[in-house]
Amino acid sequence: MDVRLINPFLESVISVYNTMLHVTPHRSGLHVAENGASPESLVALIGMDGPAQGAVALHLPQTTALATVNHWLGMSMTEIDATVSDGIAELVNIIAGQAKTSFSEQLGTPVSLGLPSVIHGSDFQVKYPGKATWIEIPFESELGAFSLRVTCVMNEQPAEVN
Amino acid sequence: MKALIVDDSAVMRRVLTGALERVGISDVVEACDGAEGVECAGQYELGLILMDWNMPNMTGIEAVKAIRGAGSKVPIIMVTTEAEKTRVVEALKAGANNYAIKPFTPETLVGKITETLERAAV
Numbered sequence: 184m185d186v187r188l189i190n191p192f193l194e195s196v197i198s199v200y201n202t203m204l205h206v207t208p209h210r211s212g213l214h215v216a217e218n219g220a221s222p223e224s225l226v227a228l229i230g231m232d233g234p235a236q237g238a239v240a241l242h243l244p245q246t247t248a249l250a251t252v253n254h255w256l257g258m259s260m261t262e263i264d265a266t267v268s269d270g271i272a273e274l275v276n277i278i279a280g281q282a283k284t285s286f287s288e289q290l291g292t293p294v295s296l297g298l299p300s301v302i303h304g305s306d307f308q309v310k311y312p313g314k315a316t317w318i319e320i321p322f323e324s325e326l327g328a329f330s331l332r333v334t335c336v337m338n339e340q341p342a343e344v345n
Numbered sequence: 346m347k348a349l350i351v352d353d354s355a356v357m358r359r360v361l362t363g364a365l366e367r368v369g370i371s372d373v374v375e376a377c378d379g380a381e382g383v384e385c386a387g388q389y390e391l392g393l394i395l396m397d398w399n400m401p402n403m404t405g406i407e408a409v410k411a412i413r414g415a416g417s418k419v420p421i422i423m424v425t426t427e428a429e430k431t432r433v434v435e436a437l438k439a440g441a442n443n444y445a446i447k448p449f450t451p452e453t454l455v456g457k458i459t460e461t462l463e464r465a466a467v
């Protein structure tokens with residue numbers, strides 16, 4: 184995977200957290216994601232299709248997920264429930280949405296997104312078919328640590344000409 | 346005035362409800378997909394609709410077309426991650442009155458709501 188494809192996602196995470204949550208996350212690295220999930224985490228996953236194909240996954244430890252949605256809504260939830268899952272799903276939807284707009288405008292063809300899904304638990308792995316590599320971007324924030332994992336390849340088909 | 350929020354995210358519906366409250370609209374109906382939104386639009390006397398784009402069952406753009414097809418002139422603001430110019434044009438052609446792109450600040454959304462309601466009142 185071309186790491187230059189990561190930039191729109193990196194910029195999107197910072198922009199979305201700043202705008203929607205008034206929190207500035209700081210990137211703490213960039214590496215190929217290793218298999219294996221940390222215990223008790225929440226993963227919100229969304230697929231991309233079109234000229235850029237792949238998936239985006241927001242990985243949050245349970246404490247970060249709770250702190251994030253509580254901060255966003257001004258609530259004090261103590262357990263992962265449907266509201267927390269929904270909030271994290273919406274967050275990955277907005278992050279992927281902003282990044283895909285950047286791809287669409289560069290390529291001249293719309294990239295489409297699926298609907299987000301959320302996995303909550305421990306000892307699970309998120310895989311994507313084929314030879315795709317997941318790049319992980321870890322972040323630190325006042326709401327806790329989290330990471331964005333992206334796998335993305337550019338489709339070789341030329342853009343449609345109208 | 347009664348407003349309708351159509352979004353498959355309960356958290357986003359809550360965020361949008363907060364923005365409506367800031368402009369003095371507390372009578373809010375919620376729908377979680379386009380099909381339910383069309384049903385609500387036919388059922389209630391509405392002054393405003395906030396419409397997401399990507400939703401299960403029926404998308405927001407399909408819902409806008411269905412609402413306009415039924416003859417409704419209620420102001421509709423698309424509130425969506427779909428930010429490409431082609432998408433904005435598509436929504437406006439379908440009958441949306443305004444467009445707010447996620448992510449947004451509360452101030453931006455409140456501005457879009459106010460602007461849309463002022464234009465509708467002229």
